[in-house]
Amino acid sequence: xxxxxxxxxxxxxxxxxxxxxxxxxxxxxxxxxxxxxxxxxxxxxxxxxxxxxxxxxxxxxxxxxxxxxxxxxxxxxxxxxxxxxxxxxxxxxxxxxxxxxxxxxxxxxxxxxxxxxxxxxxxxxxxxxxxxxxxxxxxxxxxxxxxxxxxxxxxxxxxxxxxxxxxxxxxxxxxxxxxxxxxxxxxxxxxxxxxxxxxxxxxxxxxxxxxxxxxxxxxxxxxxxxx
Amino acid sequence: xxxxxxxxxxxxxxxxxxxxxxxxxxxxxxxxxxxxxxxxxxxxxxxxxxxxxxxxxxxxxxxxxxxxxxxxxxxxxxxxxxxxxxxxxxxxxxxxxxxxxxxxxxxxxxxxxxxxxxxxxxxxxxxxxx
Numbered sequence: 001x002x003x004x005x006x007x008x009x010x011x012x013x014x015x016x017x018x019x020x021x022x023x024x025x026x027x028x029x030x031x032x033x034x035x036x037x038x039x040x041x042x043x044x045x046x047x048x049x050x051x052x053x054x055x056x057x058x059x060x061x062x063x064x065x066x067x068x069x070x071x072x073x074x075x076x077x078x079x080x081x082x083x084x085x086x087x088x089x090x091x092x093x094x095x096x097x098x099x100x101x102x103x104x105x106x107x108x109x110x111x112x113x114x115x116x117x118x119x120x121x122x123x124x125x126x127x128x129x130x131x132x133x134x135x136x137x138x139x140x141x142x143x144x145x146x147x148x149x150x151x152x153x154x155x156x157x158x159x160x161x162x163x164x165x166x167x168x169x170x171x172x173x174x175x176x177x178x179x180x181x182x183x184x185x186x187x188x189x190x191x192x193x194x195x196x197x198x199x200x201x202x203x204x205x206x207x208x209x210x211x212x213x214x215x216x217x218x219x220x221x222x223x224x225x226x227x
Numbered sequence: 228x229x230x231x232x233x234x235x236x237x238x239x240x241x242x243x244x245x246x247x248x249x250x251x252x253x254x255x256x257x258x259x260x261x262x263x264x265x266x267x268x269x270x271x272x273x274x275x276x277x278x279x280x281x282x283x284x285x286x287x288x289x290x291x292x293x294x295x296x297x298x299x300x301x302x303x304x305x306x307x308x309x310x311x312x313x314x315x316x317x318x319x320x321x322x323x324x325x326x327x328x329x330x331x332x333x334x335x336x337x338x339x340x341x342x343x344x345x346x347x348x349x350x351x352x353x354x355x356x357x
């Protein structure tokens with residue numbers, strides 16, 4: 001009897017695991033596929049949610065801009081803030097976009113990345129320059145500290161150089177901003193300047209929206225391909 | 228350094244606008260206005276006198292231009308040429324429907340979000356099964 005049960009156990013052991021391995025491998029593959037699809041759908045929904053949130057912020061920024069523009073028109077007069085004053089001479093845009101394509105995808109399926117370059121300044125390059133300036137300043141300070149010879153003049157030089165680049169950028173931006181407003185006259189209402197800042201914020205949000213849109217379209221095409 | 232300053236000029240792309248007067252004025256104040264040698268602008272100001280044909284032509288022109296990366300269009304204007312906006316599916320230029328002063332943003336009619344509706348609608352599931 002005991003021999004029979006042992007034999008049956010052996011048979012079961014031989015029979016049992018074979019179909020189980022197939023089942024588990026199939027189940028694992030199906031699960032992985034499902035997880036991949038779910039992940040893509042989650043990414044798609046996240047992008048769509050981000051898009052809606054950004055659109056809400058854009059609506060607020062634009063509303064603020066329109067309100068400031070209306071206030072400026074109220075204080076300056078309707079004829080002084082009007083589309084008839086637009087400059088139709090040849091001019092290039094002061095605020096442009098940089099578009100970067102991911103290299104690993106074909107152009108039809110790629111999701112391009114947009115970045116804003118305001119007032120002819122490339123923000124990323126400027127920020128990286130500032131970071132590198134900071135790095136060089138900190139390395140110098142460390143060197144001086146270890147040498148135990150405090151030299152305040154060098155330190156102040158580094159900080160003034162750093163701040164002067166910041167001041168240069170700021171003054172350039174201010175010049176470009178007043179040039180853009182010069183079509184409405186030399187002396188404009190402060191509300192017009194506020195409106196300008198609101199529309200600049202709106203532009204930043206628009207670039208984020210464009211990136212979000214490109215993520216949505218990319219996820220959508222991947223989900224459709226998977227289906 | 229000279230090489231670096233050349234890079235943005237070569238890669239820089241424009242933002243085109245099809246919107247009402249105040250929206251166009253605002254974005255031009257933000258510095259996106261561009262007028263080329265042939266006096267062609269990168270914006271279309273839409274008012275009562277603007278015809279649907281003019282809007283269509285501007286939309287086709289802006290989407291065909293290689294120096295434009297984003298086309299902003301007020302949603303109520305996009306509704307006038309919905310067939311064109313919905314059939315457009317290229318990644319660049321990106322079409323963005325923005326709210327306008329008198330017409331708040333409606334996600335249901337946005338061409339991008341209509342894809343969400345399509346993906347989770349019964350029709351798309353049924354058509355996939357067929």
